[in-house]
Amino acid sequence: MTINEAQDELIEDFELFDExxxxxxxxxxxxxxxxxxxxxxxxxxxxxxxxxxxxxLHAYMDGDQLKFEADSNAIIVKGLVNMLVKVLSGHTPExxxxxxxxxxxxxxxxxxxxQTRSNGLAAMLKQMRAYGVAFQxxxxxx
Amino acid sequence: MIASRxxxxxxxxxxxxxxxxxxxxxxxxxxFDNAATTQKPKQVLDALAAYYEHSNANIHRxxxxxxxxxxxxxxxxxxxxxxxxxxxxxxxxxxTYGTTDSIxxxxxxxxxxFLKEGxxxxxSTMEHHSNIVPWQMICEEKGCILKVIPINEDGEILMDEYExxxxxxxxxxxxxxxxxxxxxxxxxxxxIQKAHAAGAVTFVDGAQSSSHLTxxxxxxxxDFYSMSLHKIxxxxxxxxxxxxxxxLDAMPPYRGGGEMIKEVTFAxxxxxxxxxxxxxxxxxxxxxxxxxxxxxxxxALGKENIAAHEDDLLKYASEALLDIEGLRIIGNAKDKVxxxxxxxxxxxxxxxxxxxxxxxxxxxxxxxxxxxxMQRFGITGTTxxxxxxxxxxxxxxxxIAGLQKVKxxxx
Numbered sequence: 001m002t003i004n005e006a007q008d009e010l011i012e013d014f015e016l017f018d019e020x021x022x023x024x025x026x027x028x029x030x031x032x033x034x035x036x037x038x039x040x041x042x043x044x045x046x047x048x049x050x051x052x053x054x055x056x057l058h059a060y061m062d063g064d065q066l067k068f069e070a071d072s073n074a075i076i077v078k079g080l081v082n083m084l085v086k087v088l089s090g091h092t093p094e095x096x097x098x099x100x101x102x103x104x105x106x107x108x109x110x111x112x113x114x115q116t117r118s119n120g121l122a123a124m125l126k127q128m129r130a131y132g133v134a135f136q137x138x139x140x141x142x
Numbered sequence: 143m144i145a146s147r148x149x150x151x152x153x154x155x156x157x158x159x160x161x162x163x164x165x166x167x168x169x170x171x172x173x174f175d176n177a178a179t180t181q182k183p184k185q186v187l188d189a190l191a192a193y194y195e196h197s198n199a200n201i202h203r204x205x206x207x208x209x210x211x212x213x214x215x216x217x218x219x220x221x222x223x224x225x226x227x228x229x230x231x232x233x234x235x236x237x238t239y240g241t242t243d244s245i246x247x248x249x250x251x252x253x254x255x256f257l258k259e260g261x262x263x264x265x266s267t268m269e270h271h272s273n274i275v276p277w278q279m280i281c282e283e284k285g286c287i288l289k290v291i292p293i294n295e296d297g298e299i300l301m302d303e304y305e306x307x308x309x310x311x312x313x314x315x316x317x318x319x320x321x322x323x324x325x326x327x328x329x330x331x332x333x334i335q336k337a338h339a340a341g342a343v344t345f346v347d348g349a350q351s352s353s354h355l356t357x358x359x360x361x362x363x364x365d366f367y368s369m370s371l372h373k374i375x376x377x378x379x380x381x382x383x384x385x386x387x388x389x390l391d392a393m394p395p396y397r398g399g400g401e402m403i404k405e406v407t408f409a410x411x412x413x414x415x416x417x418x419x420x421x422x423x424x425x426x427x428x429x430x431x432x433x434x435x436x437x438x439x440x441x442a443l444g445k446e447n448i449a450a451h452e453d454d455l456l457k458y459a460s461e462a463l464l465d466i467e468g469l470r471i472i473g474n475a476k477d478k479v480x481x482x483x484x485x486x487x488x489x490x491x492x493x494x495x496x497x498x499x500x501x502x503x504x505x506x507x508x509x510x511x512x513x514x515x516m517q518r519f520g521i522t523g524t525t526x527x528x529x530x531x532x533x534x535x536x537x538x539x540x541x542i543a544g545l546q547k548v549k550x551x552x553x
Binding site: 020021024025028052053073074075076077 | 167489490491492493495496497500507508523547551552
């Protein structure tokens with residue numbers, strides 16, 4: 001599945017909900033589904049500094065694919081983190097670096113990428129792209 | 143005070159605040175973030191518009207009609223604040239950008255002039271970062287020591303411990319009058335007496351107290367008091383520093399520029415008198431002018447009536463919250479204003495805030511700029527509901543119902 005196909009699938013899922021409760025219950029479920037990050041990766045350097053909740057992001061190469069594992073101590077943020085992982089993990093660094101992330105806007109969650117609410121999430125997206133750029137450079141150097 | 147209470151007509155009060163009719167996420171707004179900033183009554187909003195429509199000019203040096211009108215309105219507010227806090231003279235009221243700015247002013251002028259290596263500054267565990275960091279900065283510069291008064295589990299200052307911290311090296315005691323995170327009302331009068339006995343000057347951070355309590359700086363006998371008008375139904379971006387005259391006179395200015403000078407030559411500049419020597423540059427004229435109407439508004443309702451209404455809300459909400467399983471109120475001081483901070487077992491405060499917002503309920507979540515206080519309680523943050531005069535029991539009911547829904551969704 002391409003990055004855009006994964007985004008479109010999430011958009012389709014969210015079209016089923018016409019009430020905020022069901023939308024957020026789904027996000028909370030996504031938060032519960034995301035496995036806890038192994039303690040060894042919950043390091044200071046993997047912390048994305050957010051405003052209120054903690055977000056950890058661990059990135060590694062698997063063949064030619066860049067993969068992400070992540071976690072948060074707040075469940076809604078963890079659900080949103082899961083969505084970003086679903087969309088971006090398992091693609092080439094180049095694809096991740098150049099991805100156009102539009103699903104948050106389309107499912108009405110854009111405020112979560114806004115500065116006050118949880119710039120942790122915006123910072124996570126930025127960090128994921130940065131890993132894309134970094135691993136792309138490393139691949140090209142080899 | 144309760145005996146003389148007049149029951150306020152809250153419906154009529156609410157009609158003065160247009161923003162309360164806002165619809166948020168499809169529901170009528172419930173605004174419980176008043177400790178962060180209060181909403182503004184139309185008397186203040188009208189005054190702001192009227193200033194720009196009829197009086198706007200730069201103040202103090204103009205000789206034309208508008209400049210005189212603007213200057214008169216600006217100085218009216220100074221006298222209004224003087225009366226509001228019972229300062230002896232209007233010139234002891236200095237306009238600043240807010241409480242943070244007032245504290246920085248004192249730290250950078252009084253601190254720079256009078257502190258020496260080894261001197262000590264005392265603050266409390268429940269200070270806002272703005273009453274910690276400016277002192278840390280001057281301590282670092284001067285080689286002074288910052289000491290912290292501990293608090294008990296209920297969030298009250300330990301007076302015995304405070305007395306132990308006072309020495310002949312104590313030069314400044316700076317404490318918050320009312321805690322923004324806990325609602326605790328500190329016994330500032332007693333704290334000030336003890337500080338004075340040790341020869342220290344005192345600063346009272348009144349950011350949270352000015353909207354709830356009657357402020358009398360002479361009775362309190364503080365050397366400095368500060369408040370932020372936006373927390374007392376006034377405009378943002380303006381605050382007040384009050385100081386005792388002989389101390390303010392002895393302090394050097396710290397921002398140079400227009401207005402604060404008497405005469406400038408390239409060889410030497412002489413400085414203006416109080417309060418102007420601390421008001422360099424064009425001040426926030428419009429907001430200062432409009433702020434007078436906020437103080438008039440508060441006094442027309444009566445501080446004791448406002449406090450009685452807020453106290454009803456506090457008691458009602460505190461009891462209702464205890465019915466929520468796993469909920470713990472942080473801050474149970476005997477003397478409290480209408481601020482309730484709480485945590486719920488197993489639920490992150492940010493999740494609570496997001497889901498309440500979805501229901502149109504505005505609360506604050508996080509560390510409330512009091513990280514050391516959060517560390518004292520072994521938590522990273524709380525959810526905080528803070529009430530103002532326009533809030534109602536019905537809104538508290540919506541908040542409690544909203545919170546129960548949050549709990550169901552997250553469990």
